[in-house]
Amino acid sequence: MTTAPGDLPEDAIRAICAGFGNDRHRMLDILLGVQARQCWISPAAMETIAAATGLTRIAVEGVASFYSFLSLSPKGRVPIRLCDDIVDRFAGLDAVAAAFEAELGIRVGQTTPDGAVSLELTPCIGMCDQAPAAMVGDLVATRLTPDRARALARALRQGLSPTEALVADHDRLSPLARAKAQVEDNIRQAGEVLLGAVPLDAGIAAARAMTPAAIIDAVETSGLRGCGGAGFTTGRKWRLAASAPDDHRVVICNADEGEPGTFKDRVLLTDRADLVIEGMAICARAIGGREGILYLRGEYVYLRDHLQDALAVARARGVLGDGFDIRIQLGAGAYVCGEEGALISSCEGLPGEPKTRPPFPVTRGYLGHPTVVNNVETFAHVARILDRGPDWFRAMGTDKSRGTKLFSVSGDCARPGVYELPWGLTLRELLALAGGEDAAAVQVGGPSGTMVGRDGFDRRLGYEDLATGGAVIVFSPRRNILEIVDYYLSFFVHESCGYCTPCRVGNVFLKKAVEKFRKGQADEADIAYLKELSATIIETSRCGLGMTSPNPVLTSLENLPLVWAAVTRPRKDGLKATFDIQAAIEGGRRIARRRSYIFDRDFSE
Amino acid sequence: MTRPRVATVSLAGCFGCHMAFLDMDERLVTLMARVEFDRSPLTDLKTFTRRCDIGIIEGGCCNEENVHTLIEFRRNCDVLIALGQCAIMGGLPAMRNAIMHADDPLRECLEEAYLTGPYLRNLTRHVPNDPALPLILDKVYPCSDIVDIDIQIPGCAPSGDIIFDTLTALLDGTFHGFDRARLRFD
Numbered sequence: 001m002t003t004a005p006g007d008l009p010e011d012a013i014r015a016i017c018a019g020f021g022n023d024r025h026r027m028l029d030i031l032l033g034v035q036a037r038q039c040w041i042s043p044a045a046m047e048t049i050a051a052a053t054g055l056t057r058i059a060v061e062g063v064a065s066f067y068s069f070l071s072l073s074p075k076g077r078v079p080i081r082l083c084d085d086i087v088d089r090f091a092g093l094d095a096v097a098a099a100f101e102a103e104l105g106i107r108v109g110q111t112t113p114d115g116a117v118s119l120e121l122t123p124c125i126g127m128c129d130q131a132p133a134a135m136v137g138d139l140v141a142t143r144l145t146p147d148r149a150r151a152l153a154r155a156l157r158q159g160l161s162p163t164e165a166l167v168a169d170h171d172r173l174s175p176l177a178r179a180k181a182q183v184e185d186n187i188r189q190a191g192e193v194l195l196g197a198v199p200l201d202a203g204i205a206a207a208r209a210m211t212p213a214a215i216i217d218a219v220e221t222s223g224l225r226g227c228g229g230a231g232f233t234t235g236r237k238w239r240l241a242a243s244a245p246d247d248h249r250v251v252i253c254n255a256d257e258g259e260p261g262t263f264k265d266r267v268l269l270t271d272r273a274d275l276v277i278e279g280m281a282i283c284a285r286a287i288g289g290r291e292g293i294l295y296l297r298g299e300y301v302y303l304r305d306h307l308q309d310a311l312a313v314a315r316a317r318g319v320l321g322d323g324f325d326i327r328i329q330l331g332a333g334a335y336v337c338g339e340e341g342a343l344i345s346s347c348e349g350l351p352g353e354p355k356t357r358p359p360f361p362v363t364r365g366y367l368g369h370p371t372v373v374n375n376v377e378t379f380a381h382v383a384r385i386l387d388r389g390p391d392w393f394r395a396m397g398t399d400k401s402r403g404t405k406l407f408s409v410s411g412d413c414a415r416p417g418v419y420e421l422p423w424g425l426t427l428r429e430l431l432a433l434a435g436g437e438d439a440a441a442v443q444v445g446g447p448s449g450t451m452v453g454r455d456g457f458d459r460r461l462g463y464e465d466l467a468t469g470g471a472v473i474v475f476s477p478r479r480n481i482l483e484i485v486d487y488y489l490s491f492f493v494h495e496s497c498g499y500c501t502p503c504r505v506g507n508v509f510l511k512k513a514v515e516k517f518r519k520g521q522a523d524e525a526d527i528a529y530l531k532e533l534s535a536t537i538i539e540t541s542r543c544g545l546g547m548t549s550p551n552p553v554l555t556s557l558e559n560l561p562l563v564w565a566a567v568t569r570p571r572k573d574g575l576k577a578t579f580d581i582q583a584a585i586e587g588g589r590r591i592a593r594r595r596s597y598i599f600d601r602d603f604s605e
Numbered sequence: 606m607t608r609p610r611v612a613t614v615s616l617a618g619c620f621g622c623h624m625a626f627l628d629m630d631e632r633l634v635t636l637m638a639r640v641e642f643d644r645s646p647l648t649d650l651k652t653f654t655r656r657c658d659i660g661i662i663e664g665g666c667c668n669e670e671n672v673h674t675l676i677e678f679r680r681n682c683d684v685l686i687a688l689g690q691c692a693i694m695g696g697l698p699a700m701r702n703a704i705m706h707a708d709d710p711l712r713e714c715l716e717e718a719y720l721t722g723p724y725l726r727n728l729t730r731h732v733p734n735d736p737a738l739p740l741i742l743d744k745v746y747p748c749s750d751i752v753d754i755d756i757q758i759p760g761c762a763p764s765g766d767i768i769f770d771t772l773t774a775l776l777d778g779t780f781h782g783f784d785r786a787r788l789r790f791d
Binding site: 573574575576578579581583584585586587588589591592593594596597598599 | 668669670672673676679680685709711712715732734736738739740741742743744746749750751752753
């Protein structure tokens, strides 16, 4: 099929391209525009876009095929994307999916015949504290039940828009109120720095009275480290970018909060958008930034209007302007774009593939300019540090982990949500706050982090021991640890960009090896194989995805060894448990229309 | 003292590895002085007479009889050697594994081999299905997919030299893997 009924005329596609200045670096925006209007990226559209932007068609297709929210076959006008995270699965995703399927008369992966609705699965959409959740078009539906799913499906089939179906009184609400009507904040613990009372524009006002060098000194003195997970010292990153020889420097806010189980940036973008924008403006002042980009993950598109409002207000108040402004770059469903090189590629209109390092983004980043990429929370912290002074921030937390941290707690606990706490508390203390004391295991830092068993609950959160970008996922004793590990590997298999072989192929092998354990076919040699393969993937992968993807296997082997030992069986007969002779001869038996003389029982005896 | 016993078999292979075995030429006499051959095409013994020290497998498994034989070898031999690429990786017969995207790959494979292939002369117009024929497997398996293999001697076919040297080292108790230079085939 090369055309679909709702396809746009060529002029309309050219107009979308012209709206972005026929700029090939805005390819993702152009494609998202086309996807929104005609529900797929048709071959004809790719030809037109290629001609308008001066690219080859294959280059356009390379981008279009990379992102999971862009589709190369016609999709429904309202795509329903059910969040397929492990937390959602445990919260009843299956029943919700079945309800949608029954009411819509389609299976997951299909589109209704009238082209109204399509149903698919997507990895974590950042709503683990209110699972099961789903994206409905550009909106979000949370705390789904089979009943709610059926009602929603009925409303959509009757022709209601997602907004009409999900948000009451939507036309009287501000974009912020609309966002809040869809998604709860679930702020369980407001700390001193970010979620407590915060004065407006105090940080930028202080920064204006300081020299750029003094701002960087203050950020460095505060001990602030990047809050996305890697924990690079923010002040040093800024200093490197400021000293790179170029007139044009770029400030990027990484709001591609893709690590499953993380949703603290969602809350900051909702309730502290002004603080984040302020932090970016302070960074621009410190490093001489001329251009700002807020990279918003596609799953958070429901916050876009609110953030546009916040940017407009910031311009009106003079936080932005004066040679620095921020645009929103919307992502399109690719976890790997949270990696800074891939994020920059994505902003440049390319497939979201990591870049070779060095050069690091601080010297050659977005379009070759020195670029600072920081997490949402990092920028918000910066604004507060400038307001209250580095010593105030430094006094909180621990030696290597200063200040407070937002923890996104989800899974099997009574009070899932966001907790702002000083670094250095024990996991047990956090579990007590969240009502997850009976946990059997906790995944700290999401799939790429550490799985901790009960005997590790006195470990401290911080860069000294348990580093985390914020995700803390609680698993009760009822959960199957190997199912969780298996799920996380399937997540990495899905999200690997495919550029390098160790990650693209290695993770598939690793998942197969774990499946062997789940089937009870593994022996001691398979444990050694898991470790060896993991080491190879970590050592030879190109970016952080492959360098951390074996972590669910390695950390559960280390911290929950009995779980693995329980399904490991020694073999004495020298035969491989994975080989199933009955399955292997079934096809031959069917074609020959006779039984096996060797492996079928002879009933005549 | 009894001499160590050696058994050999050719599964889904071409007998080339057994030919290579004979390529050790006059050193066969040296080897024969040190070992006794049990079940093997060289002795024409079809079953094990007693437990063996070394079992040598040529070829992978393409049918149920291959599987049965391989398991018998595993049960009756202390050290099992996969000799040559077919035993190690499936080799040439495993090319049929590439027919995997069809709706019914096995049927398509048999039909191309016996009915529709362009270079065929099959006057019966049937896929052979004598009751004496073992059932074909869904794909060709390397030996290590089915049983534990202790040593793999690579090559297609492995040279007489590497076979002789490996067996000699094994008998002397001095085998510790292959010299890298021996594993070059270009």
